[in-house]
Amino acid sequence: MLRFQNGYSQTINVMIERYDASCQPTPWHRTGWWVIQPGGSAVAYGGDLAALNRYWYWYAFAVDNTQWSGPYPENVPYSEFDWCPDTAADPSINIGMRELDVNGASNWTLNLVL
Structure with a gap:
């Protein structure tokens, strides 16, 4: 299980990308957005x-524009999504x-704090 815990003072939005062999030609599946209130948590993957x-x-x-980002670029929609990466969306944002x-x-909890 993959759980996100909001240890930050503002509401957080989270997305994940996970391996999925059925997604071709790129075997990765994207899902978002989980909206997590301060002190709350969300399970992004239950297996x-x-x-x-x-x-x-x-x-x-x-919501205050703080980001937890990294070096792996992706393009995702502003609205909720659950799809293989070759799906297009408009409007969308570039993230890392x-x-x-x-x-x-088997299980992991990410506590998002600054």
């Missing part, structure tokens, strides 16, 4: 993380995702 893939990708931003290496763990 065994390591059984699916070692590497997961994620991005989050707060962070990589999460679960290294054999």
Whole structure:
């Protein structure tokens, strides 16, 4: 299970990208946005993380424009989405995702703080 915990003082929006062999030609599936109030949490994936893939990708931003970003670029819509990466959306934003290496763990909680 992949859980996001909001340890920040503002509402946070989160998206993930996970391995999905049925997505072709690029086997990655994107889902977002989970809206998490301060002190709250959301389960972004309910299954065994390591059984699916070692590497997961994620991005989050707060309503005050604070971002938890990384070097892995992606283009995602402003609205809710759940699809393979070759799906287009308009309007959309360019983001930089962070990589999460679960290294054999079945469950992981990311506590988003500054």
